[in-house]
Amino acid sequence: MSNTKKILVLAGDGIGPEVMRQVRRIADWLAKRRSIGFDMEDGLVGGASIDANGFPLTDETMADAMAADAVLLGAVGGPQWDNLPFERKPERGLLRLRKDMALFANLRPAFVFDALVDASSLKPELVRGLDTMIVRELTGGVYFGEPRGIETLPDGTRRGVNTQVYTTPEIERVGRVAFELAAKRRGKVHSVEKANVMESGLLWRETIQALHDAEYPNIELAHMYADNCAMQLVRTPKQFDVVVTDNLFGDILSDCAAMLTGSLGMLPSASLGADDKNGKRKALYEPVHGSAPDIAGRDIANPLAMVLSFAMMLRYSFDMAEDADLIETAVKNVLSSGLRTADILQANTARVSTSTMGESLTRELDKLTS
Numbered sequence: 276m277s278n279t280k281k282i283l284v285l286a287g288d289g290i291g292p293e294v295m296r297q298v299r300r301i302a303d304w305l306a307k308r309r310s311i312g313f314d315m316e317d318g319l320v321g322g323a324s325i326d327a328n329g330f331p332l333t334d335e336t337m338a339d340a341m342a343a344d345a346v347l348l349g350a351v352g353g354p355q356w357d358n359l360p361f362e363r364k365p366e367r368g369l370l371r372l373r374k375d376m377a378l379f380a381n382l383r384p385a386f387v388f389d390a391l392v393d394a395s396s397l398k399p400e401l402v403r404g405l406d407t408m409i410v411r412e413l414t415g416g417v418y419f420g421e422p423r424g425i426e427t428l429p430d431g432t433r434r435g436v437n438t439q440v441y442t443t444p445e446i447e448r449v450g451r452v453a454f455e456l457a458a459k460r461r462g463k464v465h466s467v468e469k470a471n472v473m474e475s476g477l478l479w480r481e482t483i484q485a486l487h488d489a490e491y492p493n494i495e496l497a498h499m500y501a502d503n504c505a506m507q508l509v510r511t512p513k514q515f516d517v518v519v520t521d522n523l524f525g526d527i528l529s530d531c532a533a534m535l536t537g538s539l540g541m542l543p544s545a546s547l548g549a550d551d552k553n554g555k556r557k558a559l560y561e562p563v564h565g566s567a568p569d570i571a572g573r574d575i576a577n578p579l580a581m582v583l584s585f586a587m588m589l590r591y592s593f594d595m596a597e598d599a600d601l602i603e604t605a606v607k608n609v610l611s612s613g614l615r616t617a618d619i620l621q622a623n624t625a626r627v628s629t630s631t632m633g634e635s636l637t638r639e640l641d642k643l644t645s
């Protein structure tokens with residue numbers, strides 16, 4: 276049987292295809308220069324799939340995603356599909372992928388490249404060298420808990436209800452992801468909840484502590500309330516290595532941490548599922564940004580979030596840390612050399628197109644390996 280890794284490539288809409296082309300360049304470079312071949316198959320998602328098939332994701336593409344070793348996604352959406360019924364909107368394609376692949380752990384790194392330290396809204400000394408990973412539980416909690424809905428009470432008052440609910444296995448599986456990541460990083464986990472006012476938070480705290488004591492005693496564990504974590508993230512963000520938290524707090528804290536780095540065009544993400552019976556973990560990698568219809572088709576989008584998502588795929592799905600490091604170093608060096616896409620342009624830097632940024636990366640990879 277072939278060991279070639281199978282990647283389903285869903286470039287999607289807007290700037291998705293443009294930034295994905297730069298990943299292809301790097302995959303071609305890996306094949307040519309390091310003899311690492313991938314079986315990359317293209318599929319349609321979002322508006323591109325609606326235009327071709329009438330739906331944002333077909334059953335065939337869903338089956339391809341389930342069979343792949345990893346899925347790489349660009350972005351979905353655009354104004355031309357905004358007025359479709361909810362079930363047919365481009366975003367439904369992405370939600371179905373996340374749901375059917377049972378992607379319960381969302382990894383959002385917040386990493387500040389030295390060359391971009393001034394792009395942060397915080398003082399440079401607070402964010403220089405920042406390297407934090409937020410692990411957000413993605414399939415449980417208040418966004419999915421029952422009962423939910425809006426009802427009208429007998430006296431005519433309306434009442435909206437959502438339910439925050441977690442079970443110990445749900446907390447343990449995302450906790451394991453966090454501890455295992457910390458073991459490969461700086462060995463520190465902050466577990467974040469509101470155990471002071473929420474029973475589900477108390478269960479979260481007790482479960483993470485028990486998991487730590489039983490399986491990861493060598494990892495440093497601290498518990499923190501979510502409101503304090505929000506403050507600490509903008510006060511002394513470098514204290515955090517890995518932060519693990521629920522769906523709601525993770526939604527908010529990961530965006531907060533991301534913005535410490537200053538630019539949407541730089542932010543990758545990974546969403547991981549459970550190991551199947553062959554030990555293979557379902558995984559989807561995508562930039563945090565959307566399809567940016569305002570700049571699509573103009574060869575000006577920043578491809579680095581997409582490229583860094585590809586590097587995360589090499590690291591977390593394929594155990595190719597050396598190649599992931601190489602790509603991340605190439606990004607760092609190209610930025611230090613002063614080349615920038617429009618979104619991260621600063622004084623004394625040179626503006627380049629999406630494709631020139633991609634070419635510069637492969638040239639830098641050549642340099643790094645010569």
Ligand code: NAD
Binds near residue numbers: 369561565
């Ligand atoms: P967006 O992330 O697409 O864009 C926000 C702003 O950031 C825009 O001004 C855009 O030009 C800029 N930007 C984003 N990525 C960039 C990049 N790589 N390089 C340079 N500039 C970049 O968010 P939005 O405008 O709110 O949404 C646009 C469309 O994308 C909508 O249809 C929305 O539903 C969809 N969306 C999709 C995803 C996804 O696919 N995961 C996420 C968010 C939004």
